[in-house]
Amino acid sequence: MSAREHRSQSFDRDDECEQGYQMASLGQSTAGSRTTSAANGYAVRGDARPQSSPSASPLSSSFSIFSILHPSPIALFSLSFFLLGLLNNALYVVILTSALELLPQGVPTGLVALANIGPALVAKAIWPYALKGRVRYARRVWACTALSTAGILVVALVPTLGARLVGISMASFSSGLGELTFLQLCTTYGVVRAGRGVGWFASGTGAAGLFGAGAWWVVRPLGVKGGLGLLSALPLFMAASYFLVLPSVEQLRDFETKAVFAARGGGYQAVPGGEAADDDDDDDDHGQEAGSDDGRQDTASGARPSTTIDSMHSSSAPTLTPLPRGLDETIPSEHKQVRLxxxxxxxxxxxxxxxxxxxxxxxxxxxxxxxxxxxxxxxxxxxxxxxxxxxxxxxxxxxxxxxxxxxxxxxxxxxxxxxxxxxxxxxxxxxxxxxxxxxxxxxxxxxxxxxxxxxxxxxxxxxxxxxxxxxxxxxxxxxxxxxxxxxxxxxxxxxxTSRGVDEEGVESEDDEVAQADLVRRGQEQEFRVGCVxxxxxxxxxxxxxxxxxxxxxxxxxxxxxxxxxxxxx
Missing domain, CATH: 1.20.1250 (Growth Hormone; Chain: A;)
Structure with missing residues (x-):
């Protein structure tokens, strides 16, 4: 099998798993889809069961698999992106809502609006082009958390106009970079899951308008110092949503596969190649390194997650070795060099x-x-x-x-x-x-x-x-x-745009080049989301x-x- 065929199959695998899960959730799975799933090497070990059966309602399809005591990975995935959107944008709304009380009398509120959007525009306009190579998501989340918290504390504690505008600008830059980061993060979960992530993140940003305005009215009696000082803790919850709530690709794939098999009669049968699907490691090229770079824990097993290009997992392409899990030093040098x-x-x-x-x-x-x-x-x-x-x-x-x-x-x-x-x-x-x-x-x-x-x-x-x-x-x-x-x-x-990949119709025989091309395609997708x-x-x-x-x-x-x-x- 050619490297190009490997790439095509590996990009489809997890998306078919997710699509199969959705069809099973709606009771629409067919024998044909069952054959497709088996051919792509989906496997379930042991006699584990999905935690609940999704219903057919569009509104309830995400919530029917959610329980307070045992939330499913799908529910955690949706919840985490909702919280990331909500908490990343909430302080932007808080600042606009409290604008009159942040400025001396006679200063136009448009000045706050300008300081609240200008740095965010700079982050979105420059960062995608300035970035070289992979996105280090853990570092970005920590940076956004620290910058946003520090900015709001400056606004709360320093009463001068100049200092408050600087603090607002810091929080604005953090908000713009955070929105860029989390939308890019969606793409590392595969095409179908990216749609789910974008939908819930957008929902969270919409809720931020109501939440932010309401939060300010609740803390307003405490004054600017007390109220904004209290709200400066919100970015910490954003970091917690990323590191503690967001599940890994492995958890999502495991749950989706089990749900598909359960919906098809509750039978579980190991499929050749499935073990590889379970044991393959995700490319940490997109910033969720398993070493000291990333402290986010697998929310179910305690293992370090690795979420990046889902296409790197392909049990049907055993000769295409996925990038190794671990510290940055374990990544082959040719993959470190992959950059747009x-x-x-x-x-x-x-x-x-x-x-x-x-x-x-x-x-x-x-x-x-x-x-x-x-x-x-x-x-x-x-x-x-x-x-x-x-x-x-x-x-x-x-x-x-x-x-x-x-x-x-x-x-x-x-x-x-x-x-x-x-x-x-x-x-x-x-x-x-x-x-x-x-x-x-x-x-x-x-x-x-x-x-x-x-x-x-x-x-x-x-x-x-x-x-x-x-x-x-x-x-x-x-x-x-x-x-x-x-x-x-x-x-x-x-x-x-990979230089090492042949033109359409010409097969590359070098799996390393094919693997590097997958990394490059992931970077392309991240950039496409970021530049918009x-x-x-x-x-x-x-x-x-x-x-x-x-x-x-x-x-x-x-x-x-x-x-x-x-x-x-």
Missing amino acids: SFNDKLALLRPMLLPFILPLVLVYLAEYTINQGVAPTLLYPVPQPSRHLLLSWLIKKLSDYYPLYQLTYQAFVFLSRSSISLLGLPPIPKRLLWMPAFVQVGILGLLASESVYAWFRESLARSLCLVFVGIEGLAGGWAYVSVFYQIGTNQREAVT GVGDSLGILVASLVSMPLQLGLCDAQVSRGRDLCRQV
């Missing part, structure tokens, strides 16, 4: 611009221009209980409008970013990823014209504004999760710059037409 050049990265970037990056930039440019520039001017007289019972309970004064818009927005962002993980909805197809951007631009124009001309019927204006803000949140969140899901699950679109992350941050940064003059211009236009509510807030 700047030209390689540009070759990967070009096909990503039009279908993925530019739509994300436009979505977030329009979205945050609405939130920061238009929404503060969408003001109406305080509703009367006789005509607007619910709204009159929520809005007591003019300054209540903007927080209500933001709460509505955050709730719908969480809903849309959870569309894949919680609701089981499909992502937006690649060819339609521009549609949310067009929707956002349309809503921006609509609400800006309402701000100036007040052409909504007065009795419906408040409700219509809330509806459009909700649609804005849905469009933005769905675009985010769909873009990263499409990239994370389309591994075969990656451009192979700049899109949302760039859109937010430009929106922050545009929104300040836009808000002033809209307010002036209202005053010129005899409406001065924006001056009364």
